[in-house]
Amino acid sequence: MTEKLESRFVLVDTSMYERKNFQFHQYALGRFKELCNEHTLYLLMNPVIEDEVRSHLVNKGHEAAKHIKDFKKTIKILRNLPDLKHHGIFEELQKATVEKMLLDKFQDYIDEAVYENLNLDTAKISSIVTKYFNKQPPFSDGKKNEFPDAFILESLLAWSKDKKTQVYVLSTDGDMESFCNESDGWLIYANNLDKFINLVLTNEAELADISKFAEKQFNTLLKKIEETLEERINDIEYTTIGYDIDDEVEDVNAYDLHILEKNIIKADREYAEFSLAIKYTVEAWHRLTDYDRSIWDSEDKKYLFTAQTSRKVLHEVRCNAYVWIEFEDGLAVNTFLSEANIEDSYIELDPDNGAELDHREHDIFEE
Numbered sequence: 001m002t003e004k005l006e007s008r009f010v011l012v013d014t015s016m017y018e019r020k021n022f023q024f025h026q027y028a029l030g031r032f033k034e035l036c037n038e039h040t041l042y043l044l045m046n047p048v049i050e051d052e053v054r055s056h057l058v059n060k061g062h063e064a065a066k067h068i069k070d071f072k073k074t075i076k077i078l079r080n081l082p083d084l085k086h087h088g089i090f091e092e093l094q095k096a097t098v099e100k101m102l103l104d105k106f107q108d109y110i111d112e113a114v115y116e117n118l119n120l121d122t123a124k125i126s127s128i129v130t131k132y133f134n135k136q137p138p139f140s141d142g143k144k145n146e147f148p149d150a151f152i153l154e155s156l157l158a159w160s161k162d163k164k165t166q167v168y169v170l171s172t173d174g175d176m177e178s179f180c181n182e183s184d185g186w187l188i189y190a191n192n193l194d195k196f197i198n199l200v201l202t203n204e205a206e207l208a209d210i211s212k213f214a215e216k217q218f219n220t221l222l223k224k225i226e227e228t229l230e231e232r233i234n235d236i237e238y239t240t241i242g243y244d245i246d247d248e249v250e251d252v253n254a255y256d257l258h259i260l261e262k263n264i265i266k267a268d269r270e271y272a273e274f275s276l277a278i279k280y281t282v283e284a285w286h287r288l289t290d291y292d293r294s295i296w297d298s299e300d301k302k303y304l305f306t307a308q309t310s311r312k313v314l315h316e317v318r319c320n321a322y323v324w325i326e327f328e329d330g331l332a333v334n335t336f337l338s339e340a341n342i343e344d345s346y347i348e349l350d351p352d353n354g355a356e357l358d359h360r361e362h363d364i365f366e367e
Contacts, residue, residue, distance in 0.1 A: 005203040006166050006188060006333045009115075011044045011156055013171035014052040016193060022057060022102070024109035028193045033113045035200060042115035044167065046155065048148045050110070057106060061098040118155050153179050153187070160186040170196060207330050211264050214272035217327055217335040218262070228340040229321055230257050233280055240286050241348035248287040249349060250310075254317070256281040269330040271338075274323045282315040286351040287362075312358035313351050319344055 012032075020029045035041045153169075153176065160167045160183075168188045169180050180189035190196045206213050218225070233254040240247045257280040266273040287310045320343040328334040 003199075004333055005199050005331055007168060008040065008329050008331070009042045009044060009160075009163075009165055009167045010196075011046065011118075011152075011167055011169050012049070012193075013152070013169065013173060013176060014049050014056065015172040015176075016170045016191075017053055018056060019172055020193060022053070022060075022106070024105055028197060029109075031197055032193060033109060035197070036113040036115065040200060040204060043113045044116055044118055044156065044159070045110065045114045046118045046152045047120060048152050052148065053106060054103060057102040058099050061102045062095050118159055120151050120155050149173065149176060149179075157183055157186055168196065203331070206332075207269055210267045210269065210272075213327075213332075214264055214267045214274075214325070215262075217272070217325055217332060218274060218323070220332075220335060221325060221337050222259075224337050225323055225340055226257055226259070228337060229276075229278065229323075229342070230255065230280075232321070232340065232342045233257060233282075233317075236342060236344065237346045238282065238284060239346070239348050240288065241350045247289060250285040250287060251312075252282060252284045254280055254282045260318075270328055271324070271326050274325075276321040276323060277318070278321050279316060279318045282317050282349065283357065284313060284315065284349060285358075286311050286313060286349070288351065308362045310360045310362065311351055311356055313349070313354040314357055315349050315354040317347060317349075319347065 017024075017029070020027070023029050024033065032041070036043045156167060156169070166186055166188055168190050169176060170190050170193055171177070172191050177189040177191070180187040206216075234252070236254070238249045238252050240249055257278055259276050259278055261277040263275045264272060265275050287308055289308060321341065322343065323340045324338040326334075326336055326338045
């Protein structure tokens with residue numbers, strides 16, 4: 001089983017219910033049902049599994065009733081002790097009564113826990129037949145008649161692909177495990193219900209401190225966030241501060257971005273928003289009016305021609321950015337970067353506040 005919870009969708013095979021003695025409302029299955037009630041997990045039920053469980057309950061109930069009847073013959077001497085605490089075992093027990101009580105318990109479990117019933121019609125018959133003749137999972141030499149499991153798994157795989165979500169398969173069946181292992185990651189096999197519940201609760205414990213959880217997911221995306229913001233800083237419009245309207249900023253190259261500070265400003269079980277203080281380097285050519293080389297008409301009190309000088313300057317820019325990350329269903333494995341933007345789409349650069357890297361004087365009559 002994986003170390004991180006990868007999906008909240010679960011299918012429980014009949015073999016797992018049998019291992020847990022069909023105790024739907026207590027112990028591990030009882031806690032599992034509670035997690036489904038809380039919508040922490042989403043149980044998928046298949047008509048084949050439902051029928052199998054009912055059949056097992058009826059058979060085991062009848063068998064238990066028969067054993068009680070036989071046992072009463074063995075201990076009939078105790079009928080002479082009506083004050084004995086265990087004397088009630090001699091009361092008449094009908095198979096129909098046992099059957100009804102067991103089936104009612106199962107129906108209550110279904111009514112409370114099941115999220116969705118899968119449609120068997122989505123199973124590909126051609127795929128099942130091919131697997132049967134090639135002895136591929138869930139078929140094998142020792143289990144050639146596993147058509148019920150084949151329909152369960154094929155319909156589940158089709159549902160998983162259609163919903164674009166992985167599904168855990170809780171089972172003790174080795175052929176089911178082989179099928180899951182060959183499902184390209186869509187189906188995840190788990191053979192221990194108690195460990196699976198522990199995995200779910202560990203994930204819930206992490207979500208209890210949502211800011212810590214969100215920060216952890218932010219750190220897993222840090223490289224992607226920095227790369228995205230580096231793209232964004234090159235989309236910004238840069239201008240020269242405090243100069244003539246005709247001055248221009250050209251050949252801008254923004255790079256070497258660093259996150260100085262981050263703050264979570266909103267978070268829930270599926271989403272977090274961060275405010276960032278960032279700094280980065282900008283190399284830019286400033287094409288500026290050079291009045292010292294311009295021609296001044298003293299009579300008309302205006303410049304006849306203005307000269308221009310370009311200066312390549314290295315700037316350090318500081319500004320704010322906002323990042324949105326999502327972790328669908330509160331699962332770390334579903335974390336992705338939703339959006340990353342710079343607060344300002346327009347930034348002014350001061351050519352006098354930076355390191356000059358190059359200098360070029362343009363001819364006064366240059367176009």
